[in-house]
Amino acid sequence: MQNQGRRVLICDPTLRDGNHAVRHQLTCEQITKYAVAANAAGVPVIEVGHGNGLGASSLQVGLSKTDDKSALEAARKALTTTKLGIHIIPGFATIKKDLRLALDVGVDVFRIATHCTEADITERHISHIRGHGREVYGVLMMSHMASEAVLVEEASKMQAYGAEGVVIMDSAGAYLPSDVTVRIGALVNTLGIPVGFHGHNNLGMAIANSIAAVNAGAVIIDGTARGFGAGAGNTQLEALVAVFDKLKIQTGIDLYKVLDAGDVAEKYLIETLPTISSVSIVSGLSGVFSGYVKPVNRIASEYKLDPRDIFFELGRRKVVAGQEDMIIEVATDLSKRG
Amino acid sequence: MSKVNMIHGAFVEGDLNRVVMPIDLSQLNNSCVLITGASGFMGIWLTELFNYLIKMQKLNLKLVLLARDFTFAKREAQHLYEQNKNINIICDDIRSIHELPEDVEWIIHAAASPDLRVHNSQPIFASQTITQGTLTLLECAARLPKLKGLLNISSGYVYGYHTTKELITEKSFDGFDPSIFSVAYMEAKRYAESLCTLFRNQFRLPIINVRPFSFVGPYQSVDAPWAVNNFINDMVNNQSIRIQGDGTAVRSYMYGADMAWWLLNMLLRGESGRSYNLGNPKAITLKELAEKIMHLSGNEIEINHSRALLKSKPSIFVPSVDLAQAEMGLRMQFDIDEALSRTIQWYKQALV
Numbered sequence: 001m002q003n004q005g006r007r008v009l010i011c012d013p014t015l016r017d018g019n020h021a022v023r024h025q026l027t028c029e030q031i032t033k034y035a036v037a038a039n040a041a042g043v044p045v046i047e048v049g050h051g052n053g054l055g056a057s058s059l060q061v062g063l064s065k066t067d068d069k070s071a072l073e074a075a076r077k078a079l080t081t082t083k084l085g086i087h088i089i090p091g092f093a094t095i096k097k098d099l100r101l102a103l104d105v106g107v108d109v110f111r112i113a114t115h116c117t118e119a120d121i122t123e124r125h126i127s128h129i130r131g132h133g134r135e136v137y138g139v140l141m142m143s144h145m146a147s148e149a150v151l152v153e154e155a156s157k158m159q160a161y162g163a164e165g166v167v168i169m170d171s172a173g174a175y176l177p178s179d180v181t182v183r184i185g186a187l188v189n190t191l192g193i194p195v196g197f198h199g200h201n202n203l204g205m206a207i208a209n210s211i212a213a214v215n216a217g218a219v220i221i222d223g224t225a226r227g228f229g230a231g232a233g234n235t236q237l238e239a240l241v242a243v244f245d246k247l248k249i250q251t252g253i254d255l256y257k258v259l260d261a262g263d264v265a266e267k268y269l270i271e272t273l274p275t276i277s278s279v280s281i282v283s284g285l286s287g288v289f290s291g292y293v294k295p296v297n298r299i300a301s302e303y304k305l306d307p308r309d310i311f312f313e314l315g316r317r318k319v320v321a322g323q324e325d326m327i328i329e330v331a332t333d334l335s336k337r338g
Numbered sequence: 339m340s341k342v343n344m345i346h347g348a349f350v351e352g353d354l355n356r357v358v359m360p361i362d363l364s365q366l367n368n369s370c371v372l373i374t375g376a377s378g379f380m381g382i383w384l385t386e387l388f389n390y391l392i393k394m395q396k397l398n399l400k401l402v403l404l405a406r407d408f409t410f411a412k413r414e415a416q417h418l419y420e421q422n423k424n425i426n427i428i429c430d431d432i433r434s435i436h437e438l439p440e441d442v443e444w445i446i447h448a449a450a451s452p453d454l455r456v457h458n459s460q461p462i463f464a465s466q467t468i469t470q471g472t473l474t475l476l477e478c479a480a481r482l483p484k485l486k487g488l489l490n491i492s493s494g495y496v497y498g499y500h501t502t503k504e505l506i507t508e509k510s511f512d513g514f515d516p517s518i519f520s521v522a523y524m525e526a527k528r529y530a531e532s533l534c535t536l537f538r539n540q541f542r543l544p545i546i547n548v549r550p551f552s553f554v555g556p557y558q559s560v561d562a563p564w565a566v567n568n569f570i571n572d573m574v575n576n577q578s579i580r581i582q583g584d585g586t587a588v589r590s591y592m593y594g595a596d597m598a599w600w601l602l603n604m605l606l607r608g609e610s611g612r613s614y615n616l617g618n619p620k621a622i623t624l625k626e627l628a629e630k631i632m633h634l635s636g637n638e639i640e641i642n643h644s645r646a647l648l649k650s651k652p653s654i655f656v657p658s659v660d661l662a663q664a665e666m667g668l669r670m671q672f673d674i675d676e677a678l679s680r681t682i683q684w685y686k687q688a689l690v
Contacts, residue, residue: 127455133578156458156519161455161459
């Protein structure tokens with residue numbers, strides 16, 4: 001078999017990206033329950049925290065029910081073999097306030113994320129973590145907004161800063177497999193470090209895109225239980241592991257136990273199972289971050305507008321995660337236009 | 339002066355005792371040497387060497403040290419700068435200078451950051467410092483009445499990326515694509531060498547290019563983004579040593595004291611118009627390097643490959659130094675084991 005012996009590292013952000021789907025309201029009890037299940041399944045890395053990462057709890061992008069320290073400590077206690085990871089966006093998270101906390105709590109894997117054209121701002125965070133001898137990866141969000149050449153340049157910067165791998169995120173679920181093949185292929189051909197892919201399912205392509213990523217040379221793939229995550233959800237972890245099993249791609253994850261972990265997530269974490277709603281599809285088509293779905297729906301209702309119109313206008317303005325303030329501006333402009 | 343700095347001074351003096359050989363230094367006596375980029379690893383080691391020669395060989399020598407910021411240098415080598423009447427410090431950007439002290443006879447032009455992080459975060463600044471900085475310096479040098487020698491510190495990266503096992507000689511040029519953002523440093527260094535060629539031709543300036551490879555030793559920042567620094571940093575902090583990729587990348591390391599001595603020889607004894615490689619020709623894989631550091635630590639330190647999910651692309655960066663050895667009879671006094679051992683000792687002292 002072509003894939004015999006191939007291995008990928010699965011990273012599971014259920015307890016981080018999933019927080020988007022419940023307005024960042026996950027509790028320590030829920031975190032513990034899922035962390036125990038993921039650990040039992042042999043998931044290599046789980047990410048924990050606010051949907052936008054460490055230090056992001058705010059009025060602008062949503063207040064967390066559980067503070068970062070409590071969330072990380074709850075997960076830390078529950079994990080024996082699975083590594084504890086966090087997602088960090090410099091700006092939300094500072095070295096002194098947040099990274100130090102994460103280092104003290106014993107976080108194993110740090111994923112330093114930025115908009116896909118702004119890798120420069122990750123230098124200090126990546127270097128700081130490297131200096132402490134922990135695993136650190138670069139993450140390029142909203143990667144559909146940049147050409148493969150720009151992604152290569154930005155990822156090269158992260159490599160130069162000391163990142164041990166670079167993951168591109170399809171934050172808006174906008175990719176088709178051919179888009180993934182081109183971008184991952186360019187990164188794999190250029191970088192000397194592992195390349196990863198984080199999918200969203202707005203256009204129903206998350207699993208297919210993840211397979212395309214692996215076929216193009218990616219060795220880190222993200223997936224969440226039941227696809228629990230922003231917008232239409234992420235690549236569904238249980239399905240991903242099953243598909244990789246079928247393709248003879250090794251993940252080191254126990255299939256039955258990861259199916260059990262999915263059940264745990266559905267029972268204890270998820271309020272509404274992710275579906276590809278009309279608005280999510282529009283989010284994917286317009287290339288707007290999946291995490292905008294809930295606030296767009298809320299503001300559309302308030303302004304008596306069609307949320308799809310808001311999405312297409314946001315897409316035209318090329319908004320990125322963290323610019324949620326723009327939703328009201330767009331809604332106001334659309335209202336004036338009648 | 340702090341106790342640590344006194345120890346640093348004695349430590350480096352011990353290293354220089356080993357590398358300094360009996361050569362004719364009379365041309366240096368009663369002269370003035372300018373070092374640009376004097377606050378970096380290379381600049382501090384050169385200052386240490388000249389200071390050593392002033393002290394031990396009773397040379398009458400004036401040093402002019404130029405750099406933008408001496409904070410790191412003064413913290414790490416306070417013994418060098420405190421009340422040293424032989425040293426004149428100029429805090430300025432190499433791109434901004436208009437005139438050099440007219441008694442300057444020797445120049446070692448080392449102003450540029452070799453830090454990959456700077457090349458990537460501030461590529462225009464990094465490139466300008468090299469190209470515009472070199473042009474500015476050469477224009478000033480052309481007006482010096484007594485200039486005897488100018489050593490342009492280029493880079494081993496001017497050869498491009500090497501993937502074959504052969505040592506890189508002074509003729510091993512490969513092309514690289516200038517439209518790729520990350521080659522800007524190499525392009526800038528190549529252009530700086532071209533500028534030197536033009537000034538040597540048009541103004542008959544006595545210029546020698548040196549192409550440094552990889553180094554290790556005191557005065558390197560422990561958080562510098564190179565494998566050897568990362569490994570030593572991991573080791574002195576009692577953390578597992580982390581290797582990116584599968585550890586097959588090949589490097590070589592020359593100790594700081596050897597580097598400084600070789601540079602002085604190239605300045606005084608090299609042939610104008612020549613380019614010399616500078617580094618250790620003895621190759622070592624990153625895996626072997628990590629194992630050496632682990633053994634030298636004397637502790638049970640784990641070595642982790644960065645998940646080894648990826649077979650590393652061939653990466654070889656090792657110079658041939660046959661030319662310098664043949665012309666000047668240079669020999670390295672510190673092999674890799676001693677170089678690492680001394681460096682670790684230094685960092686441990688600094689931590690204490």
